[in-house]
Amino acid sequence: MRTDTILNNYLDRMITDYFANIKDHRDLVYIAFGRRARTRLGSIKQTGGLEKRSIITINGLFRDEAIPKEIINATIAHELCHFVHGFSSPLPQLVSYPHQGGIVDKEMKSRGLGNLLDFQKKWLKTEWPGIVKANFKPTARRRRARFIRWF
Template identity: 45%
Template sequence: MRDDKWLFQILDEVWDKYFLDVPQDNDVRIVWGRKARTRLGSIKEESIVAEKGNKMHPATIITINSLFKDEAIPEYVVTATVAHELAHYAHGFSSPLEQKFDKPHAGGVIHQELARRGLGSLEKRQKKWLRENWREYIIKHFPPKRRRVVIRWI
């Protein structure tokens, strides 16, 4: 079952396997977000209240599209999405690390980062699967709401 724990394990594994040199200098959380057609994942920095005590502290929140809870989506698609967000973290976006670029997606920096870390083929498989399946998946499982047409007789 793709619950919160499953999602956290993906983050943990990706970090341990591919981002071990990237220090975790703050509280990093990963959560399921809303279902979305185009946004697969996102990363933000936010002050949160720890469960114990009531002090606010800065944390990084990685949010993953809830459509990925469906087992029909290959696990590597989710893993690649998490890796993409971790690359942002490594570049100092939504993280306490030094910011390395002007913009998070400047000139293919994510692709280069993933390739450098041995994640190039994973990213490629993710993109291929999305290209071949995502559109159809969305139409079937998360179609845009139909506009209600109101006809008035006057």
């Protein structure tokens, strides 16, 4: 099982290799596994108080090493794009809404993470439904989401 320490290593690597422009903010960014979830791969939030921190939470199901590390890295990269765009971060906010005009995917591509993004999209289609089925009991009355926001 992956630990929060391993997640921190992934985050360090991602910042060093693809987000070097925010390496001076590394101490502000925290990461940990959260609850197991069907539709939420990750999120980023900023704490209140004087010393604001940005906290990335990763779907608890991703502790399982059967989940490819690329999926976790793509999720981390997605949340770092929000940070770069000034959401849940001290940086200036670039757009009104976090996913405006596909800005996150564009940011990933511009940083050389297009292949990782493609891998994740494919994997979500082909593999994820089976993993959800194996990890959650079906609920007959659950309303089907017309639109899923993953992050």
